[in-house]
Amino acid sequence: MLPAHAPGVYTGAANVIAVLILLAEFGMFRQALLRDQVRLYAAQSALIAVLAVLVGAVRHLPELYVLAAVTVALKAVAIPLLLRRLLRETDPDYLLDTGHDIAGSGGLGLASTVLIGIVVAAFGFFSAGVLPVSGGGAPATALSVSLSVVLVAFVLMIHRRDVASQAIGLFSLENGISLAALVVAASLPLILEVALLFDLLLAVVVFGLLIRLHHGRADTLSTADLTSLRG
Numbered sequence: 001m002l003p004a005h006a007p008g009v010y011t012g013a014a015n016v017i018a019v020l021i022l023l024a025e026f027g028m029f030r031q032a033l034l035r036d037q038v039r040l041y042a043a044q045s046a047l048i049a050v051l052a053v054l055v056g057a058v059r060h061l062p063e064l065y066v067l068a069a070v071t072v073a074l075k076a077v078a079i080p081l082l083l084r085r086l087l088r089e090t091d092p093d094y095l096l097d098t099g100h101d102i103a104g105s106g107g108l109g110l111a112s113t114v115l116i117g118i119v120v121a122a123f124g125f126f127s128a129g130v131l132p133v134s135g136g137g138a139p140a141t142a143l144s145v146s147l148s149v150v151l152v153a154f155v156l157m158i159h160r161r162d163v164a165s166q167a168i169g170l171f172s173l174e175n176g177i178s179l180a181a182l183v184v185a186a187s188l189p190l191i192l193e194v195a196l197l198f199d200l201l202l203a204v205v206v207f208g209l210l211i212r213l214h215h216g217r218a219d220t221l222s223t224a225d226l227t228s229l230r231g
Contacts, residue, residue: 010054010058010139011139011141013054014051014054014055014139014141014142015139015141015142015145017047017050017051017054017142018051018141018142018145018146018179019145020047021044021047021048021051021145021149021175021176021179022121022145022148022149022152024040024041024043024044024047024172025044025149025152025153025156025172025176026114026117026121026152027040028040028041028156028165028168028169028172029110029113029114029117029156029159030110030114034087034162034164034165034168035084035087037164037165037168038080038083038084038087038168039080041075041079041080041083041168041171041172041175042075042076042077042080043076044172044175045071045072045075045076045079045175046071046072046076048071048075048175048178048179048182049067049068049069049071049072049075049076050068051142051179051182052064052065052067052068052071052182053065053068055182056068064182070197071178074197074200075171075175075200079171079204082204082208083164083167083168086164086208086211086212087164089212090211090212113155113159116155116159117152117155117156120148120151120152120154120155121148121151121152122148123151124144124147124148124150124151124152125144125145125147125148126144127147128143128144128146128147128148129144131143139183140183142179142182142183143180143183143184145179146176146177146179146180146183147176147180148176149172149173149175149176149179150173150176150177150180153169153170153172153173153176154169154173156168156169156172157169157170157173163207163210163211164211166207167203167204167207167210167211170203170207171200171203171204174196174199174200174203177196178196
């Protein structure tokens with residue numbers, strides 16, 4: 001049996017960043033305030049930008065620096081600022097610790113939800129290992145983590161019963177797709193990001209209108225009452 005070799009600095013750093021992105025996704029489950037979820041999304045997006053810079057420096061892909069700048073400007077700054085503005089408009093106590101408490105907005109308890117998230121993340125991680133996908137960008141382990149991020153984001157969207165958390169779940173799902181793009185198409189993520197950018201901006205506009213409309217009619221961001229509309 002050949003001895004196992006320790007991963008290099010680049011591989012180790014890329015894998016650590018990918019894991020931190022996944023941990024940020026899990027952190028969104030336990031946050032009791034929407035503003036904390038927004039901060040975690042901004043931090044997660046910043047980690048995507050850091051990984052893009054790392055891959056660009058190691059693989060000599062200068063276009064990834066542009067991708068990192070676009071990611072920071074849009075995902076780490078513009079979208080969080082827009083979400084904070086929407087939350088301030090729908091909750092006068094947003095700046096206080098009582099603003100938009102979502103601790104009880106889930107369909108299940110916190111422990112059960114985290115357990116489901118762990119199971120889903122493990123399924124995604126090991127399932128990605130059997131896919132015949134490879135690339136010259138980030139390490140292959142990051143691809144497995146990216147699939148876990150996407151699946152956990154789905155759990156967040158399904159679990160939370162408020163419009164803002166569901167929007168954050170969708171935006172963080174796009175971060176998982178961006179992470180996968182850095183693995184399988186390192187020389188094309190700028191093109192992919194521009195293609196996904198339109199969908200992301202459209203989703204931001206739609207969720208912004210939905211938050212305003214739903215809060216204007218129901219005076220709350222909770223979607224629990226919408227279950228009465230099911231046929």
